[in-house]
Amino acid sequence: MIIDARQHWVCPNCDHAEVTAGADNRFHACPGLAGLLAPMVLDGVRARVRAVVREDYVGGEDVQYDGNGRPVMSVVTERDNGQDCAVFAPTAHVRSV
Template identity: 75%
Template sequence: MILTGEQRWVCPNCPATARTVGADNRFHPCPGLAGLLAPMVLDGVRCEIRAVVREDYVSGEDVRLDGEGRPVMAVVTTRDDGQDCTVYAPTALLRRC
């Protein structure tokens, strides 16, 4: 018999919590990051999760906007032992002439 343990997930930016069995990671629309899809971390892990606002010109690209209308390029999770990054890549639009 193979036993898989329960994992408890939390978000340092909002009160969201979750419990899973055998899941690798967990994401949620975070109200603390203006509705962006952000990772949850294992309960007890000290970290900071922050949104990185896009600082260059958006032009006609289809970019991810937060709940306040700002273009966001990534969500960065910084822990004592490393850093993870969720990137929101822009999408090009095709217009027929």
């Protein structure tokens, strides 16, 4: 018996696809989400991947921006059996006096 360990990954927001030999998750800079780092899903899995725009004040924090200049706080993957979330945590600045 020959076991094929290849996995086929696709992006629901663009035409990017990859084949891997392992079980690791795949991410790519997605043109369908304005260049954000987005997860890929296994081929055949019904999923929706969407960016969540920050709705709070950015101030002096370093935040992730998409290709359209909007501050983004996360990318959410919704499937029939649950959801995952990749969070872009902001970074604060400190000045010493």
